[in-house]
Amino acid sequence: MEKLVVIKIGGNIIDDEAKLSAFLKDFAAIEGKKILVHGGGKLATKLAAQLGVEQQMIDGRRITDAETLKIVTMVYAGAINKNIVAQLQANKCNAIGLSGADGNVIKAHKRVHPTIDYGFVGDVDEVNTVLLKSLLEQNIAVVLAPITQDGNGQLLNTNADTIAQETAKALSSIYKVDLVYSFEKSGVLLDANDDSTVIKTINPASYKELKEKQLIFAGMIPKLDNAFTALNSGVTRVIIGKAEQLHHILNGNAGTTILHE
Ligand SMILES: Nc1ncnc2c1ncn2[C@@H]1O[C@H](COP(=O)(O)OP(=O)(O)O)[C@@H](O)[C@H]1O
Ligand SMILES: CC(=O)N[C@@H](CCC(=O)OP(=O)(O)O)C(=O)O
Numbered sequence: 400m401e402k403l404v405v406i407k408i409g410g411n412i413i414d415d416e417a418k419l420s421a422f423l424k425d426f427a428a429i430e431g432k433k434i435l436v437h438g439g440g441k442l443a444t445k446l447a448a449q450l451g452v453e454q455q456m457i458d459g460r461r462i463t464d465a466e467t468l469k470i471v472t473m474v475y476a477g478a479i480n481k482n483i484v485a486q487l488q489a490n491k492c493n494a495i496g497l498s499g500a501d502g503n504v505i506k507a508h509k510r511v512h513p514t515i516d517y518g519f520v521g522d523v524d525e526v527n528t529v530l531l532k533s534l535l536e537q538n539i540a541v542v543l544a545p546i547t548q549d550g551n552g553q554l555l556n557t558n559a560d561t562i563a564q565e566t567a568k569a570l571s572s573i574y575k576v577d578l579v580y581s582f583e584k585s586g587v588l589l590d591a592n593d594d595s596t597v598i599k600t601i602n603p604a605s606y607k608e609l610k611e612k613q614l615i616f617a618g619m620i621p622k623l624d625n626a627f628t629a630l631n632s633g634v635t636r637v638i639i640g641k642a643e644q645l646h647h648i649l650n651g652n653a654g655t656t657i658l659h660e
Contacts, residue, residue: 409582438559499547521555
C-alpha cells in the first residue's frame with residue numbers, strides 16, 4: 400500500500416502568521432501524498448466578537464446558530480482555506496482547497512443530542528474517497544476546511560480534529576495512513592505548561608490515568624479520543640506534536656505516539 404499523510408494544523412498556529420508560513424513551507428516539502436486539515440476556531444471567535452455574535456462552546460464544540468454558521472463558513476472555507484492554498488502554491492506545492500460541500504467530499508448530518516441543541520453542527524457520515532484519491536493521484540495536495548454538508552443544501556460546522564480522523568480513517572482502506580495532529584506544543588505533556596515534559600507514548604490505560612489526574616484536559620481530550628478512534632479504525636500511526644517539528648514527527652523522532660495497548 401502506498402503511504403498517505405493526513406496532517407491537522409492547530410488553531411494557535413493558524414493565528415500566527417510567521418509560524419503558519421514556516422509550517423506551510425515544511426508541509427510543501429513533504430514527499431508523496433498528503434492532506435492538510437485546518438480549523439481556525441480562534442479566528443472565528445474573534446470575528447464573531449467583532450460582529451457582536453455571542454459564542455458558546457460545549458465540550459470543545461461550538462454551538463452553531465445561523466449567524467455563527469455564516470461566520471465559520473466565511474472564516475474556515477473562505478479566508479483561511481484560500482490563504483493556505485495560496486501559500487502552498489507560493490511554495491511550489493500544487494494544492495486544492497475544499498469544504499465538505501465541494502465535490503461532495505464530506506457528508507454529515509445535523510447532530511442530534513437529547514439535551515443540548517448544538518445548532519448547525521455536523522457529525523460525519525461519509526468521506527468521498529474516490530474524489531480524494533483522484534486528486535492525490537494527480538499529485539495535488541488537498542486542504543480541507545471543517546465545513547460539511549448534509550446533501551440537502553445545509554452546510555454544517557464540524558470539529559477539525561474530527562474531520563482529520565474521519566478522513567484518515569476512510570482513506571486507510573486505500574493507503575497506509577499516518578495521522579498527525581500538529582499544534583503549538585511539543586506533544587501531549589505531563590505538565591501542559593512545560594514543553595520539556597513530552598510523554599513519548601500513550602495507550603488507553605495511561606490515557607485513562609492521565610485524565611483522572613487531570614493532567615490531560617480541555618481540547619486535548621477530544622483530540623486524543625479522535626486519535627484512538629483513528630488508530631482503532633485502520634490508521635497506521637497517530638502522532639501528536641509541535642507544528643515546528645513536522646519533519647521530526649514524520650520521522651518518528653518527536654511528539655507523542657498513540658498506541659493500541
Ligand atoms: N497534557 C496536555 N498536553 C498538552 N496540551 C494539553 C494537555 N492537556 C490539555 N492541553 C491543552 O490542549 C490544547 C490543545 O487542544 P486544542 O486547543 O483543541 O488544539 P488545536 O490547537 O489543535 O485546536 C493545548 O493548547 C493545551 O492547552
Ligand atoms: C463544531 C465545532 O466546534 N467546530 C469547530 C471547527 C473549527 C476547529 O475545529 O478549529 P480548531 O482546530 O482551530 O479548534 C469550531 O467552530 O470551533
